Amino acid sequence: xxxxxxxxGGDAAGMSAATRARRLxxxxxxxxxxxxxxxxxxxxxxxxxxxxxVTATDDLxxxxxxxxxxxxxxxxxxxxxxxxxxxxxxAEVHNLVHGxxxxxxxxxxxxxxxxxxxxxxxxxxxxxxxxGVQTLDDAARLLDDAYRRRPRRVVxxxxxxxxxxxxxxxxxxxxxVTVVEAGAEVxxxxxxxxxxxxxxxxxxxxxxxxxxxxxxxxxETAVQTSAGDVPADLVILGTGVRxxxxxxxxxxxxxxxxGGLVVDRQQRSSVxxxxxxxxxxxxxxxxxxxxxxxxxxxxxxKQGRVAGINIGGGYTTFPGVLGTAVTRVCDLEIGRxxxxxxxxxxxxxxxxxxxxxxxxxAGYMPEARATIVKLVAERQTGRLLGxxxxxxRGSAKRVDVVAACLAAxxxxxxxxxxxxxxxxxxxxxxxxxxxxxxALADRI
Amino acid sequence: xxxxxxxxGGDAAGMSAATRARRLxxxxxxxxxxxxxxxxxxxxxxxxxxxxxVTATDDLxxxxxxxxxxxxxxxxxxxxxxxxxxxxxxAEVHNLVHGxxxxxxxxxxxxxxxxxxxxxxxxxxxxxxxxGVQTLDDAARLLDDAYRRRPRRVVxxxxxxxxxxxxxxxxxxxxxVTVVEAGAEVxxxxxxxxxxxxxxxxxxxxxxxxxxxxxxxxxETAVQTSAGDVPADLVILGTGVRxxxxxxxxxxxxxxxxGGLVVDRQQRSSVxxxxxxxxxxxxxxxxxxxxxxxxxxxxxxKQGRVAGINIGGGYTTFPGVLGTAVTRVCDLEIGRxxxxxxxxxxxxxxxxxxxxxxxxxAGYMPEARATIVKLVAERQTGRLLGxxxxxxRGSAKRVDVVAACLAAxxxxxxxxxxxxxxxxxxxxxxxxxxxxxxALADRI
Numbered sequence: 001x002x003x004x005x006x007x008x009g010g011d012a013a014g015m016s017a018a019t020r021a022r023r024l025x026x027x028x029x030x031x032x033x034x035x036x037x038x039x040x041x042x043x044x045x046x047x048x049x050x051x052x053x054v055t056a057t058d059d060l061x062x063x064x065x066x067x068x069x070x071x072x073x074x075x076x077x078x079x080x081x082x083x084x085x086x087x088x089x090x091a092e093v094h095n096l097v098h099g100x101x102x103x104x105x106x107x108x109x110x111x112x113x114x115x116x117x118x119x120x121x122x123x124x125x126x127x128x129x130x131x132g133v134q135t136l137d138d139a140a141r142l143l144d145d146a147y148r149r150r151p152r153r154v155v156x157x158x159x160x161x162x163x164x165x166x167x168x169x170x171x172x173x174x175x176x177v178t179v180v181e182a183g184a185e186v187x188x189x190x191x192x193x194x195x196x197x198x199x200x201x202x203x204x205x206x207x208x209x210x211x212x213x214x215x216x217x218x219x220e221t222a223v224q225t226s227a228g229d230v231p232a233d234l235v236i237l238g239t240g241v242r243x244x245x246x247x248x249x250x251x252x253x254x255x256x257x258x259g260g261l262v263v264d265r266q267q268r269s270s271v272x273x274x275x276x277x278x279x280x281x282x283x284x285x286x287x288x289x290x291x292x293x294x295x296x297x298x299x300x301x302k303q304g305r306v307a308g309i310n311i312g313g314g315y316t317t318f319p320g321v322l323g324t325a326v327t328r329v330c331d332l333e334i335g336r337x338x339x340x341x342x343x344x345x346x347x348x349x350x351x352x353x354x355x356x357x358x359x360x361x362a363g364y365m366p367e368a369r370a371t372i373v374k375l376v377a378e379r380q381t382g383r384l385l386g387x388x389x390x391x392x393r394g395s396a397k398r399v400d401v402v403a404a405c406l407a408a409x410x411x412x413x414x415x416x417x418x419x420x421x422x423x424x425x426x427x428x429x430x431x432x433x434x435x436x437x438x439a440l441a442d443r444i
Numbered sequence: 445x446x447x448x449x450x451x452x453g454g455d456a457a458g459m460s461a462a463t464r465a466r467r468l469x470x471x472x473x474x475x476x477x478x479x480x481x482x483x484x485x486x487x488x489x490x491x492x493x494x495x496x497x498v499t500a501t502d503d504l505x506x507x508x509x510x511x512x513x514x515x516x517x518x519x520x521x522x523x524x525x526x527x528x529x530x531x532x533x534x535a536e537v538h539n540l541v542h543g544x545x546x547x548x549x550x551x552x553x554x555x556x557x558x559x560x561x562x563x564x565x566x567x568x569x570x571x572x573x574x575x576g577v578q579t580l581d582d583a584a585r586l587l588d589d590a591y592r593r594r595p596r597r598v599v600x601x602x603x604x605x606x607x608x609x610x611x612x613x614x615x616x617x618x619x620x621v622t623v624v625e626a627g628a629e630v631x632x633x634x635x636x637x638x639x640x641x642x643x644x645x646x647x648x649x650x651x652x653x654x655x656x657x658x659x660x661x662x663x664e665t666a667v668q669t670s671a672g673d674v675p676a677d678l679v680i681l682g683t684g685v686r687x688x689x690x691x692x693x694x695x696x697x698x699x700x701x702x703g704g705l706v707v708d709r710q711q712r713s714s715v716x717x718x719x720x721x722x723x724x725x726x727x728x729x730x731x732x733x734x735x736x737x738x739x740x741x742x743x744x745x746k747q748g749r750v751a752g753i754n755i756g757g758g759y760t761t762f763p764g765v766l767g768t769a770v771t772r773v774c775d776l777e778i779g780r781x782x783x784x785x786x787x788x789x790x791x792x793x794x795x796x797x798x799x800x801x802x803x804x805x806a807g808y809m810p811e812a813r814a815t816i817v818k819l820v821a822e823r824q825t826g827r828l829l830g831x832x833x834x835x836x837r838g839s840a841k842r843v844d845v846v847a848a849c850l851a852a853x854x855x856x857x858x859x860x861x862x863x864x865x866x867x868x869x870x871x872x873x874x875x876x877x878x879x880x881x882x883a884l885a886d887r888i
Contacts, residue, residue, distance in 0.1 A: 012873070045808055045868050059808040161867070286863075297873045298866040319861035326865030335865055364489055364503040397838065397871075400845045400864045407862055408852030417763035418851055419730075420844045421770030421779055422742040423605070424489050427841070429456070429741045 002029045005311060006091055006106035008081045008247065010034025011041060011135075013278025013300040013307075014112030015063065018073045020308025021110075028312070030073045031104065033093060035080040036137040039065050044297050046139040047165035050146070051172045057140055084109070084251035086271050108273050110307055111248045111261065115241035115279035115295045120157075124218030130235040133166060142236075151175055151233035155223040157215045159186035161327045161334075163238020167207050168329045178208040178230050179238075180215050180223060189325075191340045193355070194374055194388045198334060201390075205330045241295045245280045256282040257291045265317035267307035275311055277303035286320040287338045287385055287406055288347035294321045323386070324403045326396035331369075335396035337403040338386025341376050352379045354440040358432035360394040362424035371395040373436040375402075375412070382411040382444050387433070394426065398433055412440045446473045449755060450535055450550035452525045452691065454478025455485060455579075456744040457722025457751075458556030459507065462517045464752025465554075472756070474517045475548065477537060479524040480581040483509050488741050490583040491609035494590070495616045501584055528553070528695035530715050552717050554751055555692045555705065559685035559723035559739045564601075568662030574679040577610060586680075595619055595677035599667045601659045603630035605771045605778075607682020611651050612773045622652040622674050623682075624659050624667060633769075635784045637799070638818055638832045642778060645834075649774045685739045689724045700726040701735045709761035711751035719755055721747035730764035731782045731829055731850055732791035738765045767830070768847045770840035775813075779840035781847040782830025785820050796823045798884040802876035804838040806868035815839040817880040819846075819856070826855040826888050831877070838870065842877055856884045 005021055007014045010032050018032050032039070040063040048054040065075040076093075082101070083092035091104045117132030119125050129149065131142040154170045156163045159181040167177045179186065179202065185195030186202065186209060199209050213227035222229045243260035245253075254262040254270035260282030263269055269276045278300035285292040299321055306318045324337040344351035353376045361368040369392020376385040387402040389395045405415050416437040422429055430438065449465055451458045454476050462476050476483070484507040492498040509519040520537075526545070527536035535548045561576030563569050573593065575586040598614045600607045603625040611621045623630065623646065629639030630646065630653060643653050657671035666673045687704035689697075698706040698714035704726030707713055713720045722744035729736040743765055750762045768781040788795035797820045805812040813836020820830040831846040833839045849859050860881040866873055874882065 042806060042808070042868065042873065044866070044873070045806060048809060048868055053810050054808050165867075296866065298864065298875075301873050302861065316857075319858075320863075322863035324863045324865045325867075326870055327867045328869045337863070337865065362486060362489060364486070364498050365492060366497050394841065396867075397841070397865055398844075400842075400862075400875075401848050403863055403865070404845050404848035404852070404854070404859075407858065408848070408854055410848070410852055413760075414763075414851065415848075417746065418844075419764075419766035419768045419781070419847055420742065421768045421781065421841055421847070422488070422740065423609075423770045423772065423840075424486065424492055425772045426770055429486065429488070429745050431742075431844075 002027050003107040004029040004031060004105065005108040005110060006104060007032040007110045007112065009112035009114055010039035010075060010077065011043070011112065011114060011300070012297055013304040014110065015040040015068065016301050016304025017110050017112065017275065017277060017308035017311060018068070019071070020305050021312040022071060022073055024309065024312025024314050032068065032073055032075045033079045033081050034075065034077045035096065036135055037077055038136040039063060039068060039075055039077065041136045042297065043135060046133050046136070047162070047169040049139055049143065050166060051169035057136060060136060081247060084247060086251050086274065108311055109275070110311060111269070111274065111276040111280060112278045112304065113244045113247055113280045116244045117237045117241050118239045119237060120215065120239065122217050127218055127220070129233070130218055130237065132237045133162060134241060146234060149233055153178070153231050154234045154236065155180055155230050155232035156236045156238045157223065158238035158240060160189060160238055160240055161325060163236065164202070164329045165327060166236050166238060171205065171207055178210060180213050180225055180230065181209070181211045182214045184212055186211060187334070190336060190388050191342055191374065194390060197372065198332065198390055201332045202329065241279065243280045243282070243293065248276060248280065258282070258293045260293050266310045267303050267318060268310070275307040277307045283318070284320045286322050288343070290347060292321055292323065294323065296325065319407070322403050322406050324399060326399065328396065331392060333391060333393065333396035335389045335399035336387065337399040338384065338406045339376060340386060340388060344376050344385045349385055350379045351376050351385055352440065352443060354436055354443060356432065356436045356439050358435050359428055360392045361426060362428050365424050367425065369393065371432050373398070373432045375436040375440050377412045377440055377444065379444065382413055384410055384412060384415060401433055412437050412444060416441050446471050447551040448473040448475060448549065449552040449554065450548060451476040451554045451556065453556035453558055453722070454483035454519060454521065455487070455556065455558060456741055457748040458554065459484040459512065460745050460748025461554050461556065461719070461721060461752035461755060462512070463515070464749050465756040466515060466517055468753060468756025468758050476512065476517055476519045477523045477525050478519065478521045479540065480579055481521055482580040483507060483512060483519055483521065485580045486741065487579060490577050490580070491606070491613045493583055493587065494610060495613035501580060504580060525691060528691060530695050530718065552755055553719070554755060555713070555718065555720040555724060556722045556748065557688045557691055557724045560688045561681045561685050562683045563681060564659065564683065566661050571662055571664070573664070573677070574662055574681065576681045577606060578685055590678060593677055597622070597675050598678045598680065599624055599674050599676035600680045600682045601667065602682035602684060604633060604682055604684055605769060607680065608646070608773045609771060610680050610682060615649065615651055622654060624657050624669055624674060625653070625655045626658045628656055630655065631778070634780060634832050635786055635818065638834060641816065642776065642834055645776045646773065685723065687724045687726070687737065692720060692724065702726070702737045704737050710754045711747055711762060712754070719751040721751045727762070728764050730766055732787070734791060736765055736767070738767065740769065763851070766847050766850050768843060770843065772840065775836060777835060777837065777840035779833040779843035780831065781843040782828065782850045783820060784830060784832060788820050788829045793829055794823045795820050795829055796884065796887060798880055798887060800876065800880045800883050802879050803872055804836045805870060806872050809868050811869065813837065815876050817876045819880040819884050821856045821884055821888065823888065826857055828854055828856060828859060845877055856881050856888060860885055
């Protein structure tokens with residue numbers, strides 16, 4: 001009799017695995033259970049849906065349940081797995097439309113339950129005009145609410161990537177936007193002086209920025225903070241996410257950082273025959289060698305692919321993350337890869353850093369814009385540890401070059417010697433990364 | 445008594461060396477002799493000067509002779525070194541303004557005489573309306589000539605990077621432009637099917653493209669080709685360049701590929717105390733391990749820096765080139781790094797390649813444009829050998845990631861696993877490079 005694979009969660013990490021397993025193991029029966037109404041969508045596209053540059057929620061869907069069914073993956077949307085018995089290999093499934101519960105047996109299990117927004121346990125954060133933007137269903141609710149309320153003042157609590165992207169989205173709709181950040185600078189995942197530059201740029205775009213401001217409560221009309229009240233018709237949670245690992249943890253799977261499910265290089269959980277991938281998992285950082293949590297679509301897709309290949313009887317491993325992330329807020333691009341100077345110190349590296357200013361194109365080209373590169377390396381060996389960039393068009397994705405260098409454990413000298421592409425529309429003759437490498441090499 | 449360093453050539457490779465040597469060796473007397481009127485300029489900016497997006501020739505000058513003199517580098521412009529005696533360490537220098545010749549002794553010598561355009565030895569190619577675009581003096585002559593002639597029809601002979609950039613420049617000035625290419629497709633340095641796509645795109649922009657058309661002669665009013673005559677008021681040589689190594693070769697220095705001066709990893713020539721860097725040298729390709737000739741500003745700057753550090757008593761080496769090059773023609777970006785499939789075969793690799801189509805941003809973003817990636821790898825090992833990209837904004841500089849992978853000898857699987865930055869304005873969730881890597885990994 002055919003074995004049955006149960007996939008819990010119908011987004012990137014779940015459906016990548018299902019697709020790969022399907023291809024490698026034609027006899028496998030595959031059932032995928034998704035709590036929401038959408039499968040395999042781009043949650044990262046939600047800010048552009050809010051801004052209106054993407055016009056339909058469906059545009060963010062890469063593959064619909066019907067398409068998966070045509071590929072012999074039995075997708076059940078609006079169904080939630082509410083319990084797992086890993087001994088008897090049985091799941092308790094709740095049909096969210098009819099309210100009925102039933103049991104589903106499985107041989108193999110893949111958990112891809114994603115993440116949920118951190119919702120501060122403080123007064124008012126449960127009010128209906130306080131929105132997370134983690135799932136496409138969240139986005140649909142937010143759009144609906146924004147349509148009804150027609151907010152004039154939006155407060156974004158937290159200033160990570162998603163927070164800033166949503167702030168830009170509302171700003172582009174001519175809504176007054178305030179970002180409230182508890183830390184000393186915006187983007188607390190970057191080094192503070194880099195965050196300070198970004199904060200300044202945001203203010204220049206007309207986005208109000210409050211730093212060192214703890215949001216203490218939300219009322220119908222305002223967000224109360226340690227630095228004063230801010231009027232708000234609508235509140236967005238940009239305070240990050242945590243693994244939604246409760247289902248796996250309750251079933252006895254080992255958990256680690258932030259409660260993420262612990263997996264090995266094949267994305268196998270602590271129980272045989274059970275895999276996990278994506279935002280519900282802990283992963284590890286290739287540079288620090290330490291456990292890491294990285295809720296990103298790229299990681300979810302890659303891990304899902306790895307899990308699916310291994311589930312289907314193939315073999316492959318996930319190489320770890322580098323902490324790479326990029327974003328754009330209006331004309332400002334922001335990128336990072338590897339460790340910040342702060343993170344490098346915390347990981348035990350004797351780090352040395354240099355920050356340089358350059359341009360995104362040859363200085364004489366009309367399209368040249370300022371760009372800043374901060375490069376971090378190990379003092380004794382010159383080994384590259386990380387990069388942060390911010391500036392005009394072309395600034396963010398430059399960190400991909402550093403990502404490749406980090407994966408290969410290259411040094412500052414190696415980066416300086418790299419034969420990078422040059423033409424006046426793309427960079428000065430010394431690419432900004434190499435101007436930074438040259439400055440750092442001179443210091444080491 | 446202080447030693448004297450003579451630098452022959454006042455552009456990137458010469459002046460980078462002079463600057464570095466100056467910094468490391470404060471007692472050294474440094475004399476730099478430049479035939480033209482400009483020092484340390486961006487020859488790559490010439491097409492933008494023609495287009496008018498850069499308005500003044502001086503904008504392309506990074507550092508003037510006066511600035512160098514202030515840094516105690518004695519620059520003599522409009523002087524040409526016409527002979528070198530390496531035994532007596534004496535140069536014969538011709539003052540091009542006064543017509544006088546004098547001798548200059550030296551202890552150390554750095555040769556950075558650059559390249560000159562290939563000018564076919566065929567009738568009419570010596571006519572005054574046939575222009576190379578190698579030096580800023582060439583550009584000044586061309587601009588002057590174009591101003592006087594007000595050409596309505598320009599023919600570019602050859603379709604390399606510079607040829608296409610100049611074609612775009614004239615096109616942007618509403619001049620009728622025809623590119624005449626002897627090879628089967630434009631950009632013969634790329635694989636033919638990639639060149640075919642670029643040819644199609646150029647035609648779509650209104651640039652006329654003739655392939656398999658050998659330019660046999662030039663008259664006052666036309667370029668005659670094996671595929672018919674093309675009316676032309678002005679002709680541009682886009683047929684590539686050759687090392688201008690005659691001075692060094694005549695003095696007895698060893699030469700190699702295309703007559704380029706042979707240098708070691710420290711940029712030392714075959715004679716002790718004599719260095720060379722930039723377009724007048726042969727270099728080597730890191731991927732093929734074979735001699736290579738790469739007349740590019742980035743290489744010249746890097747090699748000049750290496751020579752200068754070694755001249756100044758420091759130690760560093762040039763790591764070799766990867767054949768990286770990028771350009772933009774109207775909205776079309778083109779990039780390459782490493783070996784093409786053709787070059788890989790010629791170098792003895794059993795190569796396998798995949799070409800994929802993707803988008804420059806998430807497919808649902810309004811700014812998403814088509815992009816094509818061709819990835820070449822060694823069949824047995826999966827080692828990456830090269831990449832070619834072409835498409836919308838963001839296509840070209842993606843090859844820099846591949847450059848880093850090539851320098852580190854990473855495999856297709858390594859590239860597939862890389863933690864590259866993702867956000868909807870920058871790429872689909874699988875970066876186009878990784879979509880190509882995935883396709884190639886599936887085949888290997």
